[in-house]
Amino acid sequence: MGKRATIQDIAQKSGYSKTAVSFAFNAPEKISAEARDRILCIARELGYSPDPMARNFSKGRHMAIGFLLPQNPDKALGNPYTQAVIAAIAEVCQENGYVLSIIPPFRSSIPEAVKNAPVDGLITMGLYVDRNIRDALRGRCLPVVSIDGLEEDGFPSVGIDDEAAGYLQMNKVLGHGHRDIAVVSLPKTAYGKSKSDVTRRREAGYERALAEAGMSLSSILMVESSASYSGGKEAADRILSDHKPSCIVTMADIAALGVISSLSSRGISIPEDVSVVGFDGIEHTAGPVLSTIVQSASEKGRLSASMLFSAIGDDSLVTERKHIGFAFQEGATLRRIYGY
Amino acid sequence: MGKRATIQDIAQKSGYSKTAVSFAFNAPEKISAEARDRILCIARELGYSPDPMARNFSKGRHMAIGFLLPQNPDKALGNPYTQAVIAAIAEVCQENGYVLSIIPPFRSSIPEAVKNAPVDGLITMGLYVDRNIRDALRGRCLPVVSIDGLEEDGFPSVGIDDEAAGYLQMNKVLGHGHRDIAVVSLPKTAYGKSKSDVTRRREAGYERALAEAGMSLSSILMVESSASYSGGKEAADRILSDHKPSCIVTMADIAALGVISSLSSRGISIPEDVSVVGFDGIEHTAGPVLSTIVQSASEKGRLSASMLFSAIGDDSLVTERKHIGFAFQEGATLRRIYGY
DNA sequence: GGCAGTTACTAAACCGGTCAAGTAAAATCT
DNA sequence: AGATTTTACTTGACCGGTTTAGTAACTGCC
Secondary structure, three states, rough: OOOOOOOOHHHHHHOHHHHHHHHHHHHHHHHHHHHHHHHHHHHHHOOOOOOHHHHHHHHHHOOEEEEEEEOHHHHHOOHHHHHHHHHHHHHHHHHHHOOOEOOOOOOEEHHHHHHHOEEEOOOEOOOOOOHHHHHHHHHOOEEEEOOOOOOHHOEEEOOOHHHHHHHHHHHHHHHOOOOOOOEOOOOOHHHHHOHHHHHHHHHHHHHHHHOOOOOOOOOOEEEOOOOOHHHHHHHHHHHHOOOOOHHHHHEEEHHHHHHHEEEEEEEEOOOOOOEEEEEEEOOOOOOOEEEEEEHHHHHHHHHHHHHHHHHHHHHHOOOOOOOOOOOEOOOOOOOOOOOO | OOOOHHHHHHHHHOOOOHHHHHHHHHHHHOOHHHHHHHHHHHHHHHHOOOOOOHHHHHOOOOOOEEEEOOOOOOHOOHHHHHHHHHHHHHHHHOOOHHHHHHHOOOOOEEHHHHHHOOOEEEEEOOOOOOOHHHHHHHHHHOOOOEEEEHHHHHOOEEEEEEHHHHHHHHHHHHOOOOOOEEEOOOHHHHHHHOOOOHHHHHHHHHHOOOOOOOOOOOOOEEEEEEHHHHHHHHHHHHHHOOOOOOOOOOOOHHHHHHHHHHHHHHHOOOOOEEEEEEEOOOOOOOOOOOOEEEHHHHHHHHHHHHHHHHHHHHHHHOOEEEEOOEEEEEOOOOOOOOOO
């Protein structure tokens, strides 16, 4: 790895000043065509192109935005829905000439990750913002957009109306005649501990739907699991060690796939013996189409990234929660109980 | 967005020098406990933490490595296998205190993306390195590791023995009695035009397997498609407009899923009517287990990232191709033709 | 011919840290 | 007690660009 030529080298060799070289690359109109040609020619000869670090430093911009992982990459990126959101964000980054950085916790610390992230803005997803994280974010003076975050966090946020979505999900299940229901919910640790996080909002929706059917939350079995394939499997095992419900409702498609895998391996057929309902709307899973709540990953990603870039651009950021749409997808994994 | 405090501000307010402040943060042993406490206290008060850009600039490191996308994010990240590799790379990045940047083409130009990428090293995957890209890479003086690249590119490379894998894949198909075979291969544009790229190596393996069965490459239908769900669907459509083969072999699982979707929607059952074989070994697809060649995404990602970090560390990089293992996965989508 | 405006360029400040070299005072050694 | 080492800190160069403020030469105008 030889060392690179610097703007100085080009200036010297061409007989022009550093400024002239800079102009040759960035502001052709501020320099004569003759000088420009000469400089660019010598630059090509020496294999010079402006150092992105130095350029970014002097411009005060990183030309990168960050996607802050609330957990280790294997966990956080193990969810296809998260990956789909990231893909959408990456798309918007490209349109803006930016790069997307995946920011994992730094030595197990999210605040440290925030302090060191070489980015101009951050997108969080499913992050519970505690005091330390908040301080780190404030300390960076960076625009932040949260996906599935809390309004109370004070950041602009993108998400769905989780209460309504929870209601719709449970309402569909009840409408199909199910009464013996188990729910695979999300872990408190990763998605927040405060009262109005995603899980709580969805649970509120469940409660409302159940109430309309004369039931209550306490009448269903509720287990926590990470939003992952293995988490879903384990959750199913725990549920089945209790009893076999007629429907298992999950808060993440990837967990639903794990549930399905666990059921299948026990010879339990879906949806005949046990129905399964997911949440998210991940794609390309082959097999039976999952009955699930669909919330567009690309819409979530694109909208959050757009909001972030407009904040980076004009320095004004609304602290508002924007809702995107959602819908129930009739799949093959939810059975209608006849005679109900 | 107020402006951040600088090291100067802390120095002034605390009565110490910039260096002392720097030491307080980075080299506690070079400063008295008293001074350290005082400085850190004032820093906390003013919400100061060292600016990562300035720190990186003066250290000459970005603390980021890049994953160079050969196509737009939606295409490149639409493949679950790619995402799994990225997740594995991100894992290694975390262990090294680095960040992983997704580098899309910059205004449709990969060389421009390379020139501007704020990273200390690059990993490419399935990239065809033309002259311009090579020059850009050389110009950056960055360590590069290629996944599924060419030996001729001169970069250290990670991949499987694609000839052997192609042979194994086709051999299994032939061994199951299939003779009417269609292949969904990868696009030349994205994966290379030169003779010994991934596609060509696998084709060579096909040819060898076919030859052993007294057949040749020309006796099978070969269509190109992008390594994507929709690409697989379209490829299946093109194949079926020709005739209905007994087995469709693909070079990417995600394309196989697209093929399956196309077949299913026509009422063609798998594997009874048409068998499908994939390549990669993506996970969590629910549905029938795909018969496929499994090459560990996490091994590929981890190995390539490890190689890159060792190059970043000690400045010595072998220009060697490392092979990881692969295996055939007996799934439910490949039918044995009895009486053969 | 003198003045304003334009063109083409340059010198030097600046971004915010790190770090090598240097200094003064205190501690240790002989 | 004087020489040496150690401790605790500071000064200032440096990373490689961008950008502001300027200058000198040239152009156009009356």
